[in-house]
Amino acid sequence: MNSVSQIKVITCGSVDDGKSTLVGRILSETNNILTDQEAKLKVISKRYGTTKDPLDYALLMDGLQDEREQGITIDVAYKYINYKNKRLVFCDSPGHSQYTKNVVTAASNCNIGIILIDAAKGVLEQTKRHVAILDFVGIRSVIFAINKIDTIRYNKSKYLQIKKNVDQILKNYSFKTKFIIPISALKNENITKKSNKLQWYKGKNLLDLLISIKVLENKIKESFLPIQHVHRPNRMIRHYMGTATGQNLKKGKAVYVLPSNQKTKIKNIFYNNKKQKQTLHNYPASIETTTEIDIVRGDVIVSNINSFDVGNCFNASVVVTSNDSLIAGRQYLARIHNKETKITITKIRKKIDINSGKALESSELLINDIGEIEFDTNEKIVFTKFDHSKQLGSFVIIDLENNNVVSAGKINFALRRSGNIFQNQFEINKTSRAKFLKQSPKCIWFTGISGSGKTTIASALEKSLFKQNKLTYFLDADNLRAGINKDLGFAQQDRVENIRRIAEIAKLMVDAGLIVIVAAISPYVRERQFAKSLFDKKEFFEVFVNTPLKVCLKRDPKGLYKKAKKDKNMNKTGLGANYEKPRNPNLEIDTSKQKTDEIVKNLIKKAFS
Numbered sequence: 296m297n298s299v300s301q302i303k304v305i306t307c308g309s310v311d312d313g314k315s316t317l318v319g320r321i322l323s324e325t326n327n328i329l330t331d332q333e334a335k336l337k338v339i340s341k342r343y344g345t346t347k348d349p350l351d352y353a354l355l356m357d358g359l360q361d362e363r364e365q366g367i368t369i370d371v372a373y374k375y376i377n378y379k380n381k382r383l384v385f386c387d388s389p390g391h392s393q394y395t396k397n398v399v400t401a402a403s404n405c406n407i408g409i410i411l412i413d414a415a416k417g418v419l420e421q422t423k424r425h426v427a428i429l430d431f432v433g434i435r436s437v438i439f440a441i442n443k444i445d446t447i448r449y450n451k452s453k454y455l456q457i458k459k460n461v462d463q464i465l466k467n468y469s470f471k472t473k474f475i476i477p478i479s480a481l482k483n484e485n486i487t488k489k490s491n492k493l494q495w496y497k498g499k500n501l502l503d504l505l506i507s508i509k510v511l512e513n514k515i516k517e518s519f520l521p522i523q524h525v526h527r528p529n530r531m532i533r534h535y536m537g538t539a540t541g542q543n544l545k546k547g548k549a550v551y552v553l554p555s556n557q558k559t560k561i562k563n564i565f566y567n568n569k570k571q572k573q574t575l576h577n578y579p580a581s582i583e584t585t586t587e588i589d590i591v592r593g594d595v596i597v598s599n600i601n602s603f604d605v606g607n608c609f610n611a612s613v614v615v616t617s618n619d620s621l622i623a624g625r626q627y628l629a630r631i632h633n634k635e636t637k638i639t640i641t642k643i644r645k646k647i648d649i650n651s652g653k654a655l656e657s658s659e660l661l662i663n664d665i666g667e668i669e670f671d672t673n674e675k676i677v678f679t680k681f682d683h684s685k686q687l688g689s690f691v692i693i694d695l696e697n698n699n700v701v702s703a704g705k706i707n708f709a710l711r712r713s714g715n716i717f718q719n720q721f722e723i724n725k726t727s728r729a730k731f732l733k734q735s736p737k738c739i740w741f742t743g744i745s746g747s748g749k750t751t752i753a754s755a756l757e758k759s760l761f762k763q764n765k766l767t768y769f770l771d772a773d774n775l776r777a778g779i780n781k782d783l784g785f786a787q788q789d790r791v792e793n794i795r796r797i798a799e800i801a802k803l804m805v806d807a808g809l810i811v812i813v814a815a816i817s818p819y820v821r822e823r824q825f826a827k828s829l830f831d832k833k834e835f836f837e838v839f840v841n842t843p844l845k846v847c848l849k850r851d852p853k854g855l856y857k858k859a860k861k862d863k864n865m866n867k868t869g870l871g872a873n874y875e876k877p878r879n880p881n882l883e884i885d886t887s888k889q890k891t892d893e894i895v896k897n898l899i900k901k902a903f904s
Contacts, residue, residue: 302407423650442479637672745870750771820878
């Protein structure tokens with residue numbers, strides 16, 4: 296291990312607040328620029344520089360061509376600086392709001408945050424957002440650097456006004472240590488030495504302030520190893536590999552495997568291809584157990600079972616980092632330590648107004664929103680509260696359709712129902728019911744825009760099956776909206792919840808041995824995929840009623856298209872707008888080209904053969 300202690304620092308703030316210039320200046324003043332880097336800096340400063348000086352220090356951080364040409368930071372840049380027996384790692388993050396994901400990623404690995412504020416502009420919305428993000432990811436020490444103090448002629452009263460505004464913001468957050476300091480990165484004022492032009496400021500310069508801060512980290516009382524990979528050098532041996540936290544996992548010690556609660560002992564510990572007596576904190580390790588038990592990726596080996604929790608229903612805080620919003624009722628993929636599982640957002644509890652810090656009601660969270668949600672996981676997972684362990688208490692949510700990371704999150708606590716619900720297995724099950732009814736239970740799901748003919752074909756299908764002595768049930772979306780779904784409107788989040796409920800009801804009916812026929816616009820691919828995921832492999836049959844829009848407009852059986860022409864505020868999803876066509880339906884039909892009897896006959900042949 297290196298004897299020089301390491302401090303990870305993120306610099307953030309609004310666009311053009313001087314983040315890259317600050318880190319570039321620190322590199323220069325601490326002699327951490329190599330000769331060839333300085334020569335290159337002179338060349339690119341002539342071409343891309345935005346200052347009058349021969350060296351534009353911001354360009355040291357802008358490694359991408361687009362960054363230099365646009366004069367902005369896009370990616371996170373990392374620079375390493377040695378200063379007074381300290382190793383400083385600077386993470387220079389983007390200022391634009393569309394790159395919030397980069398800020399969250401960088402900040403999650405840092406100990407201290409520096410938020411730059413342009414002295415001439417003062418506190419901006421992006422400043423407040425970055426304060427919220429640093430608090431969100433668990434950074435406990437923050438420095439507000441009031442930069443470009445030279446542009447306001449080192450005016451103390453203007454600095455104090457900004458300081459007052461910052462103090463007001465900080466009332467909503469829980470930083471342990473916080474500092475406010477006036478600087479000029481361009482002029483090297485108060486960076487590595489006190490400025491003569493800031494005689495009224497009595498504190499330390501920025502670098503000395505940085506290294507004086509005592510880094511606060513979560514105290515790890517118990518050791519654990521989240522399993523990332525199971526390695527089998529031969530058929531007799533299994534090594535369970537991951538990054539260890541703590542040093543209490545020792546050879547010969549009894550350990551538990553969660554969530555299964557299996558107990559075993561450690562036979563061998565390997566690190567760097569050598570046997571070790573114990574794990575090293577934050578270092579990779581490979582563990583061999585004395586007994587052969589079922590351990591898979593996402594399980595966690597722990598030293599004390601009482602210090603860790605297992606659950607499947609959670610309250611969590613999230614920050615949305617992509618254009619794919621978080622919607623109540625929608626299913627996503629979550630990655631919690633090394634565990635991946637499908638989750639359903641059951642409730643959006645609130646959205647935080649970053650300007651006031653107040654909680655607002657919301658049914659969805661959009662890009663850059665910070666809020667609180669409740670979600671259920673398909674499987675029980677091992678976790679702790681975020682405050683106890685970032686590793687076991689943080690997660691990311693991924694869109695199942697495009698694999699984008701939608702948001703980052705942290706677990707606040709498990710809900711009371713978590714772990715209290717157990718699925719019972721009964722002697723009379725789906726197989727026995729199907730056998731009694733002499734039929735194969737199935738869900739036939741019709742999707743298509745309004746007026747396409749879903750209900751007509753679905754009703755004709757039910758009649759034909761009934762004549763064959765098949766026990767069926769027809770779930771029509773409009774009929775359900777008159778009863779169980781009458782509390783739902785037609786906004787996106789309501790449409791999502793509408794399909795979730797219909798799918799769950801259809802699942803119960805298939806479990807009862809019935810042939811269930813569903814007719815619902817179901818405009819979103821994600822919700823149709825969710826519905827399909829509830830059923831066994833051959834139980835779900837998707838029918839895309841792909842009748843041309845012009846035909847549907849002419850039919851207009853409910854008068855919705857005429858109403859939409861008059862009412863510009865009407866939600867037009869399902870009326871040919873924003874409908875997401877199925878990519879690989881089991882059957883595609885066009886009711887304008889085929890007769891109903893022919894469609895039904897072909898459908899039965901394909902769905903039940």
